[in-house]
Amino acid sequence: xxxxxxxxxxxxxxxxxxDFMEQSRxxxxxxxxxxxxxxxxxxxxxxxxxxxxxxxxxxxDTVLAEQCPTAQRVKGKPSPHKVxxxxxxxxxxxxxxKVQKQIDDTFHVAYIDYGNEEVVGRSDLVELxxxxxxxxxxxxxxxxxxxxxxxxxxxxxxxxxxxxxxxIYGKKLRINMKSECFDGTVLVKAFQGNLDIGEEVLKFKFxxxxxxxxxxxxxxxxxxxxxxxxxxxxxxxxxxDSTGSSGYMPKLRPxxxxxxxxxxxxxxxxxxxxxxxxxxxxxxxxxxxxxxEMVIQQLCSQVTEQMLSEAKSELQRAREEVEEKIKGIxxxxxxxxxxxxxxxxxxxxxxxxxxxxxxxxxxxxxKDECVxxxxxxxxxxxxxxxxxxxxxxxxxxxxxxxxxxxECLSESIPVVVNNRIVMPLTSETLEMAxxxxxxxxxxxxxxxSKGELEDLVNSRNRARSVLLTAIDDFxxxxxxxxxxxxxxxLKDVTSSLMAVFGSVSTDDVQDQFLEQFCEWRTQKxxxxxxxxxxxxxxLCALSDWAANTSKFFCLTEETAVTLxxxxxxxxxxxxxxESDVCEELNNKFFEQNPEDMKIMSTACRIVMxxxxxxxxxxxxxxxxxxxxxxxxxxxVQWQNSSPKADELxxxxxxxxxxxxQLRWKLVEVGCLEExxxxxxxxxxxxxxEIAETRNALFQQIRHEKEQYVKLCELVKGNFPELLLLYPxxxxxxxxxxxxxxxxNLDRDIFDAEPMRELSGRRPLVxxxxxxxxxxLKGYSVDxxxxxxxxxxxxxxxxxxxxxPSTAMPLLGLFFGKSxxxxxxxxxxxxxxxxxxxxxxxxxxxSEIRRVMRGVLLGLRSLxxxxxxxxxxxxxxxxxxxREQGIVGDFDFTKTPEQRALDCGMVAGSISLVAxxxxxxxxxxxxxxxxxxxxxxxxxxxxxxxxxxxxEHGPGLSxxxxxxxxxxxxxxxxxxxGRLSAAEALCDDYFLSLEN
Numbered sequence: 001x002x003x004x005x006x007x008x009x010x011x012x013x014x015x016x017x018x019d020f021m022e023q024s025r026x027x028x029x030x031x032x033x034x035x036x037x038x039x040x041x042x043x044x045x046x047x048x049x050x051x052x053x054x055x056x057x058x059x060x061d062t063v064l065a066e067q068c069p070t071a072q073r074v075k076g077k078p079s080p081h082k083v084x085x086x087x088x089x090x091x092x093x094x095x096x097x098k099v100q101k102q103i104d105d106t107f108h109v110a111y112i113d114y115g116n117e118e119v120v121g122r123s124d125l126v127e128l129x130x131x132x133x134x135x136x137x138x139x140x141x142x143x144x145x146x147x148x149x150x151x152x153x154x155x156x157x158x159x160x161x162x163x164x165x166x167x168i169y170g171k172k173l174r175i176n177m178k179s180e181c182f183d184g185t186v187l188v189k190a191f192q193g194n195l196d197i198g199e200e201v202l203k204f205k206f207x208x209x210x211x212x213x214x215x216x217x218x219x220x221x222x223x224x225x226x227x228x229x230x231x232x233x234x235x236x237x238x239x240x241d242s243t244g245s246s247g248y249m250p251k252l253r254p255x256x257x258x259x260x261x262x263x264x265x266x267x268x269x270x271x272x273x274x275x276x277x278x279x280x281x282x283x284x285x286x287x288x289x290x291x292x293e294m295v296i297q298q299l300c301s302q303v304t305e306q307m308l309s310e311a312k313s314e315l316q317r318a319r320e321e322v323e324e325k326i327k328g329i330x331x332x333x334x335x336x337x338x339x340x341x342x343x344x345x346x347x348x349x350x351x352x353x354x355x356x357x358x359x360x361x362x363x364x365x366x367k368d369e370c371v372x373x374x375x376x377x378x379x380x381x382x383x384x385x386x387x388x389x390x391x392x393x394x395x396x397x398x399x400x401x402x403x404x405x406x407e408c409l410s411e412s413i414p415v416v417v418n419n420r421i422v423m424p425l426t427s428e429t430l431e432m433a434x435x436x437x438x439x440x441x442x443x444x445x446x447x448x449s450k451g452e453l454e455d456l457v458n459s460r461n462r463a464r465s466v467l468l469t470a471i472d473d474f475x476x477x478x479x480x481x482x483x484x485x486x487x488x489x490l491k492d493v494t495s496s497l498m499a500v501f502g503s504v505s506t507d508d509v510q511d512q513f514l515e516q517f518c519e520w521r522t523q524k525x526x527x528x529x530x531x532x533x534x535x536x537x538x539l540c541a542l543s544d545w546a547a548n549t550s551k552f553f554c555l556t557e558e559t560a561v562t563l564x565x566x567x568x569x570x571x572x573x574x575x576x577x578e579s580d581v582c583e584e585l586n587n588k589f590f591e592q593n594p595e596d597m598k599i600m601s602t603a604c605r606i607v608m609x610x611x612x613x614x615x616x617x618x619x620x621x622x623x624x625x626x627x628x629x630x631x632x633x634x635x636v637q638w639q640n641s642s643p644k645a646d647e648l649x650x651x652x653x654x655x656x657x658x659x660x661q662l663r664w665k666l667v668e669v670g671c672l673e674e675x676x677x678x679x680x681x682x683x684x685x686x687x688x689e690i691a692e693t694r695n696a697l698f699q700q701i702r703h704e705k706e707q708y709v710k711l712c713e714l715v716k717g718n719f720p721e722l723l724l725l726y727p728x729x730x731x732x733x734x735x736x737x738x739x740x741x742x743x744n745l746d747r748d749i750f751d752a753e754p755m756r757e758l759s760g761r762r763p764l765v766x767x768x769x770x771x772x773x774x775x776l777k778g779y780s781v782d783x784x785x786x787x788x789x790x791x792x793x794x795x796x797x798x799x800x801x802x803x804p805s806t807a808m809p810l811l812g813l814f815f816g817k818s819x820x821x822x823x824x825x826x827x828x829x830x831x832x833x834x835x836x837x838x839x840x841x842x843x844x845x846s847e848i849r850r851v852m853r854g855v856l857l858g859l860r861s862l863x864x865x866x867x868x869x870x871x872x873x874x875x876x877x878x879x880x881x882r883e884q885g886i887v888g889d890f891d892f893t894k895t896p897e898q899r900a901l902d903c904g905m906v907a908g909s910i911s912l913v914a915x916x917x918x919x920x921x922x923x924x925x926x927x928x929x930x931x932x933x934x935x936x937x938x939x940x941x942x943x944x945x946x947x948x949x950x951e952h953g954p955g956l957s958x959x960x961x962x963x964x965x966x967x968x969x970x971x972x973x974x975x976x977g978r979l980s981a982a983e984a985l986c987d988d989y990f991l992s993l994e995n
Contacts, residue, residue, distance in 0.1 A: 043160030047115025933972025
């Protein structure tokens with residue numbers, strides 16, 4: 001019973017082996033498709049065009065190149081199902097594409113005729129008409145039965161892509177299509193010659209084989225061996241879980257080459273032994289049936305012999321076909337040799353016949369009619385051929401009148417070399433005068449003694465007088481130079497050269513190459529003239545002969561031309577004309593070889609280099625002209641006198657007087673209000689006078705600031721002596737505070753209302769200053785903190801002035817005269833702080849994004865000025881119209897360390913103090929970014945109470961946050977590698993902000 005079962009299984013295996021052989025032959029005989037690879041995605045995926053559609057692709061590129069430059073640019077949001085035209089950044093040519101994703105005014109596009117992708121701007125994306133909305137010319141292909149062996153981020157993945165790109169990119173492949181996926185990807189087997197591309201990728205372990213029914217990635221040969229065992233139809237014990245609910249492995253019929261099949265058949269015993277379960281293998285060992293083994297060996301030998309015989313027969317047929325083709329080629333070569341010999345023999349016979357004809361014509365001239373006919377035909381043919389060549393020469397001369405690269409360069413060289421503008425000699429005198437003036441000005445700035453001031457001022461004035469004289473000479477010379485016309489000329493020359501030669505490198509090149517180009521061009525034109533003159537001379541000689549001959553044949557007029565002169569030398573004239581005309585046609589004077597192009601390109605680089613140097617010189621001259629002209633205009637009013645601070649001192653006196661009046665009137669109102677009999681009309685009148693006096697005082701303070709601005713510009717510029725000449729003006733204090741310090745202000749001159757709800761930590765009052773509602777923030781100061789406050793406030797004010805809309809502006813700084821308080825004047829925001837706004841009416845997610853983007857801009861401006869805020873919290877961020885967020889000022893009396901450890905650095909239950917600050921590290925911009933991340937988390941999850949900073953990153957998994965928000969927070973609430981303000985602005989969370 002066991003023997004019969006074993007025999008039956010063996011026969012079944014033999015039948016399956018034959019089926020595999022037949023299927024292999026059928027697969028090899030399938031029709032192959034030839035494609036051209038245009039793009040490689042990874043180690044097993046690529047894009048390709050059908051080779052039969054090459055002309056369609058060329059036609060498509062031509063149509064796109066004609067229509068796209070003038071086509072309408074895409075407006076609004078493009079459709080993902082529509083085909084557009086995009087300008088590829090690699091070659092600046094137009095190709096069809098589909099838009100995958102839009103980010104502001106940039107678009108991620110996929111080129112449907114090639115497969116590659118990139119990001120383009122709106123100006124490089126155009127609409128296409130209906131006739132170009134056709135299907136893509138490229139398809140996405142993937143090797144059948146293969147999967148990637150590594151993840152996308154691994155180096156092995158990039159190596160696999162590079163390997164496949166070097167192997168097939170831009171080459172033609174034969175593909176055998178197996179099936180098509182839902183996304184349109186075609187599964188294929190690809191060959192390059194006899195090379196199986198998939199097997200090559202597999203050989204270098206860039207991919208794994210995953211055929212149906214296999215849990216592991218194995219080679220096709222191993223997969224076949226596992227499926228062709230004796231008991232393949234039976235279920236092995238213990239394999240139920242690995243093969244599905246039925247427990248049976250599906251049979252595979254992969255395509256293999258014949259040598260592989262033979263090898264598999266020869267090792268069939270090993271395959272069977274490896275596939276038989278352990279229990280059944282023991283049964284075979286116990287039975288030891290010799291008859292079954294003999295049957296198996298016989299069947300294996302029969303199958304192997306049959307396969308070998310078939311392979312030998314096919315090889316024999318291929319050899320016979322090759323031998324037949326070789327015989328055919330040899331026959332064709334023999335026929336070609338015979339025809340060549342026959343042609344040579346006929347040529348020799350023709351020469352002999354012409355010689356005999358010539359001899360016969362000398363012996364019997366005019367008697368042989370055949371000879372006459374032949375001569376007439378020969379003369380006609382010679383003149384016709386000569387006429388055709390002369391016509392070709394005429395066309396060449398007419399067509400080559402157009403401008404060539406050589407002529408363009410030859411015309412540009414004299415323009416650039418001979419008409420250039422050089423630095424005038426007056427510039428040297430001017431530079432020396434400027435050096436003397438700067439030295440005198442430097443000594444004047446360093447002067448600390450008022451006794452030395454007069455001599456230094458006189459020295460500066462003398463140097464300035466010499467400088468103004470040199471400026472006049474310089475302006476006179478440079479004003480007459482045609483700088484604008486010369487720049488336009490150089491621009492035109494540059495445009496013409498770039499139109500002919502394209503983009504040219506401007507690296508330093510020796511000028512001797514320009515002389516080499518001139519010598520080369522002179523020699524070339526000399527040869528060109530000689531050839532043309534020889535052609536003209538030969539044709540003129542032939543024309544003179546024709547004129548004389550026409551006179552001889554004219555019977556109505558007498559002529560001196562003899563019979564001998566008619567036929568004398570005509571053969572030589574024709575031969576010389578044919579020779580010279582052919583030489584001119586064969587000389588390609590207007591076609592440059594690589595050596596000529598190298599000479600011209602080098603000369604063009606020298607010309608472009610000289611153009612750039614002269615343009616730089618001319619722009620510098622123009623800038624010098626404008627700067628010196630402005631300096632002269634500024635100094636005109638101070639030639640006979642020096643600037644004074646009298647107006648500022650007068651304003652200060654008026655301010656002092658107005659302050660006294662204001663104080664006196666305030667005392668009067670106080671006395672009237674405390675009197676037993678209240679005189680309300682008088683009180684109201686006095687209050688109106690107080691308001692008028694206060695407005696007049698604020699007006700004078702504004703004029704005082706204007707005068708300070710003018711004097712500070714003069715001090716920083718050309719009149720530093722004003723600091724010593726007018727110490728009572730106190731210009732140095734204004735300079736030190738960047739214009740913030742206002743010494744004429746005091747707390748009691750304001751009509752202020754206390755802001756008790758916000759005055760918990762420091763006194764805040766609300767008032768009006770110069771028709772603007774402001775807030776006065778009071779700080780307790782001593783001598784040390786006063787100096788620190790002025791320095792930090794000036795630094796903050798300078799950074800805020802450079803970016804006005806990103807941080808809270810400072811309107812003024814003054815110190816109390818009756819109390820040890822310093823006051824900062826800032827604008828009043830009706831909406832209040834971010835904390836107050838969230839308490840009354842929380843921001844929506846879109847509003848949060850816009851508001852916090854403004855906060856980021858403020859942090860970036862402060863960090864670029866080397867300022868660490870160190871006090872970024874919900875009370876120090878202000879919101880304008882629920883649209884814009886700005887960063888508030890901080891306590892200028894404290895150091896960054898003191899501000900960072902303040903108890904107000906919390907948002908809800910979230911600490912805004914960075915973990916490194918708790919480890920005694922100094923404050924840094926990264927700590928501001930941690931506080932920004934804490935504010936973001938508080939805005940999106942106000943009830944969050946967990947610890948967000950730990951060694952493994954923030955614990956945000958339990959919060960219901962948007963993916964982009966969670967990604968951004970994971971980069972901010974970390975212990976190291978935190979995003980900067982500029983980097984956070986480029987995050988997807990803020991890039992996706994609607995315009």
